[in-house]
Amino acid sequence: MIFRPGTAVWVEHPDLAWAEAEVVSSPASPSSPSSVNVVLSTGVKAVVDGRKVLPRDTEADLGGVDDMTKLVYLHEPGVLCNLARRYTLNEIYTYTGRILIAINPFAKLPHMYDMHMMEQYRGVQFGDLSPHVFAVADSSYRAMVSENRSQSILVSGESGAGKTETTKLIMRYLTFVGGHATGDIRSVEQQVLESNPLLEAFGNARTVRNDNSSRFGKFVEIQFDKSGRISGAAVRTYLLELSRVVQISEAERNYHCFYQICASGQDADKYRLAHPRNFNYLNQSHVYELEGVSEAEQYLKTRRAMDIVGICFSDQEAIFRTVAATLHLGNIDFSPGKEFDSSVIKDEKCKFHLQMAADLLMVDASLLLSTLCYRTIKTPEGNIVKAVDSSAAVIGRDTLAKTVYARLFDWLVDNINKSIGQDMESRSQIGVLDIYGFECFKYNRIRILLQTSIAISLML
Numbered sequence: 001m002i003f004r005p006g007t008a009v010w011v012e013h014p015d016l017a018w019a020e021a022e023v024v025s026s027p028a029s030p031s032s033p034s035s036v037n038v039v040l041s042t043g044v045k046a047v048v049d050g051r052k053v054l055p056r057d058t059e060a061d062l063g064g065v066d067d068m069t070k071l072v073y074l075h076e077p078g079v080l081c082n083l084a085r086r087y088t089l090n091e092i093y094t095y096t097g098r099i100l101i102a103i104n105p106f107a108k109l110p111h112m113y114d115m116h117m118m119e120q121y122r123g124v125q126f127g128d129l130s131p132h133v134f135a136v137a138d139s140s141y142r143a144m145v146s147e148n149r150s151q152s153i154l155v156s157g158e159s160g161a162g163k164t165e166t167t168k169l170i171m172r173y174l175t176f177v178g179g180h181a182t183g184d185i186r187s188v189e190q191q192v193l194e195s196n197p198l199l200e201a202f203g204n205a206r207t208v209r210n211d212n213s214s215r216f217g218k219f220v221e222i223q224f225d226k227s228g229r230i231s232g233a234a235v236r237t238y239l240l241e242l243s244r245v246v247q248i249s250e251a252e253r254n255y256h257c258f259y260q261i262c263a264s265g266q267d268a269d270k271y272r273l274a275h276p277r278n279f280n281y282l283n284q285s286h287v288y289e290l291e292g293v294s295e296a297e298q299y300l301k302t303r304r305a306m307d308i309v310g311i312c313f314s315d316q317e318a319i320f321r322t323v324a325a326t327l328h329l330g331n332i333d334f335s336p337g338k339e340f341d342s343s344v345i346k347d348e349k350c351k352f353h354l355q356m357a358a359d360l361l362m363v364d365a366s367l368l369l370s371t372l373c374y375r376t377i378k379t380p381e382g383n384i385v386k387a388v389d390s391s392a393a394v395i396g397r398d399t400l401a402k403t404v405y406a407r408l409f410d411w412l413v414d415n416i417n418k419s420i421g422q423d424m425e426s427r428s429q430i431g432v433l434d435i436y437g438f439e440c441f442k443y444n445r446i447r448i449l450l451q452t453s454i455a456i457s458l459m460l
């Protein structure tokens with residue numbers, strides 16, 4: 001693009017992402033035909049790559065526009081500048097056509113979500129009022145009723161962007177407009193929310209961006225009868241990040257339940273647990289505590305959530321036995337055996353953890369050990385038992401820990417659904433997909449690459 005001198009432009013900036021500038025001359029020199037001489041709004045002169053210069057609308061409203069399709073230039077700096085202008089005025093929501101962009105306010109805004117606000121958005125045409133998450137929920141509800149078709153709302157964004165909070169707000173609004181068919185005092189929203197501490201204890205962890213990051217995808221399905229009243233709900237979870245059970249990066253943590261059980265006092269003693277620094281699955285990062293969080297209190301909260309969901313005492317005991325067993329399992333280490341490519345348990349300490357893991361899982365300790373140190377290969381002539389080296393034994397141990405944890409999580413979700421009450425014959429549903437947040441690191445692991453590509457393909 002050729003820019004005439006005096007043209008208002010955006011130029012890429014290492015700290016600000018984009019900076020306001022004005023073209024002085026273009027091209028800067030015959031030897032570099034694509035570069036442009038600009039002067040930034042700070043007065044600094046610069047020569048920039050003309051391919052990274054974008055036009056700027058000098059007449060744009062200083063308060064921003066509520067729908068970005070109204071922008072003269074719908075490019076990255078235009079969008080960012082508009083969102084920033086609105087955010088300065090405490091407008092955290094902006095539309096781009098039917099898409100709602102929400103900026104995390106990191107502050108409580110009760111007036112934004114109270115009953116009065118819900119009344120205001122009820123039945124109002126999308127776009128008639130200021131952008132709001134209730135407008136999205138309302139238009140979805142009305143489309144479901146008038147078209148008699150199920151709807152879904154996709155909530156996506158970076159880790160810590162506010163997806164889970166937004167999902168809760170959508171549920172609150174749907175409960176408000178949909179009521180409950182059976183007149184149950186505990187609303188579906190309440191029931192789904194009451195199960196949250198439980199899901200969070202087992203499926204949330206600290207990441208670099210969020211102390212309470214959901215490490216699983218969640219599809220909350222609100223079911224409606226033919227008159228548009230809520231008749232049930234279900235929570236479907238998927239893609240729990242299992243690698244976290246056995247491997248964590250510095251500054252992150254494993255799932256909350258592990259720290260909670262270590263701080264549970266008598267229960268921790270019963271399961272022969274100690275401070276998290278003593279367990280291989282927890283001490284790969286040195287973050288053991290979260291600011292303002294008492295793990296002992298959280299443990300009681302998780303127990304209470306289990307009571308609410310209707311998990312009986314003996315099942316609760318079995319759940320925490322499994323969690324404790326996972327920690328002991330992670331402390332079983334191996335040394336090379338006498339024979340080539342074989343392994344043996346490393347020392348007395350490891351033998352203690354093996355015995356504990358076996359007792360808690362209610363399996364035979366020597367059988368557990370041989371399962372980890374040997375592999376059975378099925379052949380047409382019969383089974384061949386082959387020893388494995390110590391690194392393969394460690395992989396086997398970690399796979400076992402991840403599998404046990406995955407089964408435990410699925411079992412919990414099944415119980416939550418039984419407690420909430422699904423309507424198998426519902427007429428239509430509104431599904432809210434809270435896809436788990438992607439993270440941007442300098443070097444992204446394959447998991448993050450896959451997560452991000454799923455999030456992007458769902459958005460398209």
Ligand SMILES: Nc1ncnc2c1ncn2[C@@H]1O[C@H](COP(=O)(O)OP(=O)(O)OP(=O)(O)O)[C@@H](O)[C@H]1O
Pocket residue numbers: 104105106107108109157158159160161162163164165166207210212213214215436437438
């Ligand atoms: N609308 C909002 N109003 C007030 N605070 C908010 C809002 N949205 C998010 N927050 C704040 O941001 C924090 C992180 O939000 P949330 O847990 O919803 O992020 P997330 O996108 O679900 O993250 P992750 O993908 O890591 O699970 C919340 O604990 C809350 O403090």
